[in-house]
Amino acid sequence: MENQQNQGQYRKENQGEYNWQNQNQYGRQYGQQQYGGNSNQPQYTGQYNPYGQQQAEYNPGQYGQQQPQYNPGQYGQQQQVQYNPGQYGQQQYQQQQPLEVKNPQTNIVPQVKGPEMNDCDYLNDILANEKYLTDNFNVFTREASHMELYNDIKQILNETHDCERELFNLMFKDGFYSMKAAPRQEIQQAQQKFTGYLNSQNPYRPNDSNNPNNPEQEW
């Protein structure tokens, strides 16, 4: 009963904007799990908590102790791609709940976390360091004097980006990152709006009789 009340309140609060989903890694990790938020707040368990024990929505199979809620065809037994909001499965909620793309947690990080750093923390710190390096090497690339130096710095920048991506993918694979699918309707609205701009504001628009700079040809 109490749970249901919480859920109801939760649903109400989160209509429209879903800020609660945009919390960063540390916000979730330390804010809700470690310091005991979620034991009293059932609405944060399950697919909302990357450290939770419950079902994950996106499950490519190989991590599979947990039951997939969202299962894209090529990974699984289910042919039909369906979205099932699980514990929140009331109909009205189904349309507002954005699809979360995320792997279930592996057991890399201990269930009970203490003050000592774990593998995920190390990985996160290295990732942050690579981000810092790419920021700085970007500036260096721009400021380098001669071509040889410029090329070398650009190569270092590129490789650092690739390294960063590799670490990110590793974290995603282990279920430390989750993404929300953008609502189809919003994508469509943006698509229409910017397609419209291309017709009304594009200075390179072909066949524009009002613009003497444009040749009369399609490309």
Add this chain to the structure above:
Amino acid sequence: MNNMHQHNQQRMQQPPNFISTKDLAYLTDAMSWELLAMKKCHHFAQECNNNEIRQAIERAGRMHEKHYKMLLKHLDPSKARPTMH
């Protein structure tokens, strides 16, 4: 007289190979970043329990070592003055 001389020379299309003061400042900075990153990766990799994570961090460390050496090559005293082609 000096001006005249420069006038007669061919115009530089892009900066010649030399290390500017700015390059030097950035190079030394960048090598400090790489060195720290190297140490960090090496240390963290040793602390990691998971094999895959350890190897990924170790690879990152090797990459930083390689970059450090790339940068160091540019610290060539013979490039203190531009060499004209």
